[in-house]
Amino acid sequence: MYINPYHKKDLSTLSFLVTGGAGFIGSNLVAYLLKYGAKKVRVLDDFSNGYRENIKEFMDHPAFELLEGDIRELATCKQAMEGIDYVSHQAALGSVPRSINDPATTNAVNISGFLNMMIALKDSDTVKRMVYAASSSTYGDSPSLPKIEETIGKPLSPYAVTKYVNELYADVFGKTYDTDVVGLRYFNVFGPKQSPNGAYAAVIPLFMQALKDKESPTINGDGFQTRDFTFVANAVQANVRGFFAPKAAANEVFNVACGERISVNYLWDSLNQAAQLDIKAIYGPDRQGDVRDSLADISKAERLLGYAPEYTVAEGLAVTWKWFERSLPAQG
Incomplete structure (x- = not known):
């Protein structure tokens, strides 16, 4: 991945902070920045939602720096931004079901933590722009x-409320303090380094694990709900282009997707074919708080960020399956 650069600037003079850099999207962004010679890539993570395995390959890299800490502490956010030029704020507690089960923690991380990042940005003398993970749940x-x-x-879950509040804070801080942020509304991102473990794992890594174990996955609802699944390299591209986009992109939000709508049933059938298997899915109840259908208009991101999805869903699934085959242990 990342054969073609998404930037034109010389990264060797620039320092980057990636919060949640041990997580799925964050660690993929770290890989890109280090590959293209960033002066420094600092990761801030408390490992509540990220994995040390995701950044293991970077630990000996001279440009890599790990800061263990929690975005719920303002002093930590300010420390993380010291000497940084660009911030990618990926740290958050995802998952609609998790937010329904524990709205207080989701609020503390996603809203209070985000507010701390905005205050640290406002007070920073070096940071030029912060790009942050918004959500299509908005x-x-x-x-x-x-x-x-x-x-x-109107939001359908506590998680959706938190991500919308992020956008409101970003807008108000821009108007009040002249901060410069770019929000990326991710649509169902998937790819290498996405964990199938835990109660709140996303559907694609769960499907990958099921295929590896030759077991039937459980699909919520009838499986005809549709999503705009987005390969992680496209999300990385949006972050990189977001760093360097013109001033017109400041304090705006952008859809990050492929503009391609497929059903969960079609997704499972496609993965079955890729793995040369024919395993039938099990169907369970609808998942509370989920939207039925999702499809993004990406024209705003194309116009203001120069975003152009490099991978289709099919291409991304092929890359992801190869990674899971190689990296994911069979269970049971």
Whole structure:
């Protein structure tokens, strides 16, 4: 991956902070920045949601720095930004079900932690821009397709509330303190380094594990719900382009997706074919707080960020399956 650069600037003079850099998207961004010679890549992570295995390969790299800490502590956020030029804020507690089961912790990390990052950004003398992980969950109960940034509905989960509040804080800080942030509304990102472990794992790594174990996965609902699945390299591209996009992109939010809508059933069938298997899925109840259908309009990101998805869903699934085959132990 990352054969083609997504930037034109010389990274060797620039220092980057990636919060949640031991997580799935964060560790992929770290890999890109180090590959292209960034002066420094500092990761801030408390390993509540990330994995040391994801950054193990970077630990001896001279440009890599790990700061263990929690974004719920303002002093830690300020320390992490010292001497940094660009910030990618990926640290968050994802998962709609987790937020329903534990709204207080989701709020503390995603809202209080984000506010700390915004205050640290406001007080920083070096940071030029912060790009942060927003979410397609912000569209809530809006039935319109494709999803356009300016048209949202009411949130359907505590998680969705927290990600919308991030956008509100970013907008208010921009107007009040002249901070410069770019929000990326991710749509169902998947790829290497995404864990299938834990109660709140995403659907694609769970499917990958099921294929490796030759077991039937459980699909919530009838499986005909649709998603705009997005390969992680496309999300990395959006972050990198977000760092260096013109001033017109400041304090805006952008859909990050492929603009391609497929059902969960189609996804499972495609993975079956890729693995040369024919395993039938088991169907369970609908998942509370989920949207039925999702499809992104990515024209705003194309126009202001120069975003152009490099991988289709099929291409991304092929890369991901090869990684899971090689890296993921069979269970049972």
